[in-house]
Amino acid sequence: MELRKKLNVLADAAKYDASCASSGSRRKGNDKGLGGTNKIGICHSYTPDGRCVSLLKILLTNYCIYDCQYCINRVTSDVPRARFTPEEVVWLTLEFYRRNYIEGLFLSSGIIRSADYTMDQLIAVAQQLREVHHYNGYIHLKAVPGASEEAMAQAGRFADRLSANVELPTDADLAELTPEKTMAIVNQTMAQIRQRIDISKAERADSYAAPKYAPAGQSTQMIVGATASSDAAILTTASTLYTKQKLRRVYYSAFSPIQHSDTRLPGQSPPLVREHRLYQADWLMRFYGFSASELTSSDQPNLDLTLDPKLAWALRHRDFFPIDINKAPKAALLRVPGIGARNVGRILTIRRHHKLTLADLAKLRISLSKTRPFVIAADSNPDALRIDRSDLERRVTAVDPQMELFGAATSAVTGEV
Numbered sequence: 351m352e353l354r355k356k357l358n359v360l361a362d363a364a365k366y367d368a369s370c371a372s373s374g375s376r377r378k379g380n381d382k383g384l385g386g387t388n389k390i391g392i393c394h395s396y397t398p399d400g401r402c403v404s405l406l407k408i409l410l411t412n413y414c415i416y417d418c419q420y421c422i423n424r425v426t427s428d429v430p431r432a433r434f435t436p437e438e439v440v441w442l443t444l445e446f447y448r449r450n451y452i453e454g455l456f457l458s459s460g461i462i463r464s465a466d467y468t469m470d471q472l473i474a475v476a477q478q479l480r481e482v483h484h485y486n487g488y489i490h491l492k493a494v495p496g497a498s499e500e501a502m503a504q505a506g507r508f509a510d511r512l513s514a515n516v517e518l519p520t521d522a523d524l525a526e527l528t529p530e531k532t533m534a535i536v537n538q539t540m541a542q543i544r545q546r547i548d549i550s551k552a553e554r555a556d557s558y559a560a561p562k563y564a565p566a567g568q569s570t571q572m573i574v575g576a577t578a579s580s581d582a583a584i585l586t587t588a589s590t591l592y593t594k595q596k597l598r599r600v601y602y603s604a605f606s607p608i609q610h611s612d613t614r615l616p617g618q619s620p621p622l623v624r625e626h627r628l629y630q631a632d633w634l635m636r637f638y639g640f641s642a643s644e645l646t647s648s649d650q651p652n653l654d655l656t657l658d659p660k661l662a663w664a665l666r667h668r669d670f671f672p673i674d675i676n677k678a679p680k681a682a683l684l685r686v687p688g689i690g691a692r693n694v695g696r697i698l699t700i701r702r703h704h705k706l707t708l709a710d711l712a713k714l715r716i717s718l719s720k721t722r723p724f725v726i727a728a729d730s731n732p733d734a735l736r737i738d739r740s741d742l743e744r745r746v747t748a749v750d751p752q753m754e755l756f757g758a759a760t761s762a763v764t765g766e767v
């Protein structure tokens with residue numbers, strides 16, 4: 351098959367993997383306007399120091415011997431198949447890189463022959479890039495769950511980031527839809543990577559010359575809405591992975607229905623806002639001190655789609671409020687609706703010099719309509735005395751829609767909740 355056709359098939363097939371962030375827009379260029387987008391997979395991801403990089407996002411092959419029911423590339427799926435050789439991927443990466451189209455490679459694959467054989471093929475690409483062509487760009491490799499420890503040791507020598515995808519939140523879900531995968535297998539692969547990252551960090555603390563191992567850490571992806579599992583189950587699994595496997599990121603990807611799919615799968619995607627709420631809850635767990643169990647409750651195991659999860663928590667825990675922004679510890683400030691982590695830092699700095707008023711919060715572009723009932727400031731705030739009012743939810747959500755639009759855009763980029 352001609353290389354460009356392979357690229358069309360294998361870049362398109364890679365779009366279902368969210369474990370590096372992806373752009374999916376398709377617009378053709380024309381002679382009247384400027385630019386265009388191409389479905390050939392260039393996506394964007396963030397490096398550990400916060401830079402946004404464009405990546406060539408492709409599969410080595412979409413042939414797969416596994417039969418994960420939610421996946422378009424499963425063995426029983428009727429899709430056009432293609433396979434790159436490692437040399438072809440190396441050539442494509444270098445050509446795209448030299449033309450300045452990309453700053454890195456995101457390489458995943460279906461399982462061919464075995465987990466180890468597939469991993470060896472992925473490693474061959476990274477090894478050639480690093481050792482033959484002295485390529486110094488970003489490489490994100492798929493870590494195939496179940497591949498040998500030796501393969502993982504090799505992969506992390508060449509890749510910046512590795513991702514073993516857990517795909518579904520519970521063992522019961524995996525048993526139902528992916529007969530070949532278990533949570534134990536995925537965890538074992540993640541643990542191998544984590545141990546090597548820990549060893550490498552310790553060695554590099556002693557000597558800067560010690561070799562790096564997956565310096566950008568590891569990530570994973572969970573599909574949302576393919577099974578009936580609740581947000582509580584998804585967040586509990588994510589929290590366990592952050593704690594035990596020290597993952598850098600968990601990505602949440604709304605299930606999209608595929609052709610000729612199994613009757614156990616839903617016929618439609620979950621609302622996209624569910625994915626958004628999970629990302630917000632994920633930020634709250636990583637940067638705001640919330641635990642998974644606080645964000646949902648036994649009678650409400652799913653996140654509220656109409657309220658951001660921090661506001662929903664605050665409305666359920668009114669006894670925690672109001673808090674004094676001039677005296678409260680950082681952990682308490684992080685729980686105030688409408689005040690993001692960056693503004694908490696600013697408040698802590700400013701209050702060393704003078705007491706903050708509500709006007710000071712407004713200057714920090716904090717939405718007072720959302721925050722006012724939950725805080726005591728240096729000036730008078732009658733709303734804080736009425737925290738138990740029955741119409742509080744309506745009052746704090748009835749904000750200017752334009753402000754919400756900006757708030758959502760900022761939240762998507764910075765994770766401020």
Ligand code: SF4
Pocket residue numbers: 414415416417418421422423424425459460461
């Ligand atoms: S192993 Fe990966 S590519 Fe193969 S069917 Fe499962 S999810 Fe799809």
